[in-house]
Amino acid sequence: MPRDEVRLDCGLCALRLWREGDEPALVRHANSRAVWRGLRDRFPHPYTRADAEEWISLCRGSATRLAIEVGGEAAGSIALEPGDDINCRTAEIGYWLGEALWGRGIATAAVRVMTGYGFEALGLTRVFAVPLANNPASARVLEKCGYALEGRMRRSAIKEGVVLDQLLYAITDEDVSRAPLAP
Numbered sequence: 009m010p011r012d013e014v015r016l017d018c019g020l021c022a023l024r025l026w027r028e029g030d031e032p033a034l035v036r037h038a039n040s041r042a043v044w045r046g047l048r049d050r051f052p053h054p055y056t057r058a059d060a061e062e063w064i065s066l067c068r069g070s071a072t073r074l075a076i077e078v079g080g081e082a083a084g085s086i087a088l089e090p091g092d093d094i095n096c097r098t099a100e101i102g103y104w105l106g107e108a109l110w111g112r113g114i115a116t117a118a119v120r121v122m123t124g125y126g127f128e129a130l131g132l133t134r135v136f137a138v139p140l141a142n143n144p145a146s147a148r149v150l151e152k153c154g155y156a157l158e159g160r161m162r163r164s165a166i167k168e169g170v171v172l173d174q175l176l177y178a179i180t181d182e183d184v185s186r187a188p189l190a191p
Contacts, residue, residue: 014071016125018117023074023086023125026067031060033081037106045167046143047104072130076105076118083109086122088135098134099126103149110145120153124189127181134180140165141173150177154189 016023035057037043044053052059063085067073076084084105091098101122105115126132137155139146151157155177165172 014074016074016121018114018121020078020112020114020117021083022077023118023122024077025069025071026064026073026075026082026085028064030064030075030082031057033083034060034063034075037083037108038104040107042107043104046140046146047102049167051104072099074122076103076114078109078114084115084118086118088122088126088130088132090130090132097132098136099130099132101126101135101137115146115149116152119149120189123153123179124184127184132181134178136176136178138174138176140167141175147175147177153179154183154187155179156183 014023014025035055038051038060039053039055041053044051044055072090073085073087075082076086078084084103086101086103088099088101090096091100101119103115103119103122105118123135126135135155136158137146137150138161139150141147141160147157156179157175158178159176161174161176163171164174
């Protein structure tokens with residue numbers, strides 16, 4: 009699929025390229041303290057129109073940084089950040105979804121499809137995630153998608169001045185070949 013045509017159907021949502029015009033929806037869903045609390049500090053809060061414009065410009069044409077579209081609008085984001093050097097066939101997955109849409113299985117559907125896309129279209133051998141340990145909902149999304157908890161990185165992050173643990177979850181191409189990702 010050409011990079012300018014990336015659109016992945018997830019059932020409850022779709023994953024697609026970011027585009028001009030997504031800014032108002034992006035600001036509406038991203039400007040949430042609850043969303044920000046589960047993410048790295050490079051994700052701004054408050055989230056402004058300028059932040060949205062910068063993000064969309066950064067993602068323009070990227071087949072690994074996609075919008076999570078729900079009801080015809082961008083309601084979140086999901087990305088695979090490829091490794092390099094000896095880690096060139098691995099990627100870290102990161103995602104967020106607007107708070108109004110939590111608890112509906114949308115993030116799980118998006119992670120499941122993006123993970124499959126990473127293995128099939130990008131030739132990855134391993135996808136991993138590092139959620140904060142105080143974010144059990146994110147950990148549960150990963151578990152539902154077949155990711156295995158590989159470890160706890162003790163006292164490895166600081167969020168809002170609090171030292172936190174992070175969890176290391178991963179899935180490999182061999183895991184998926186033994187038990188394909190469920191729809």
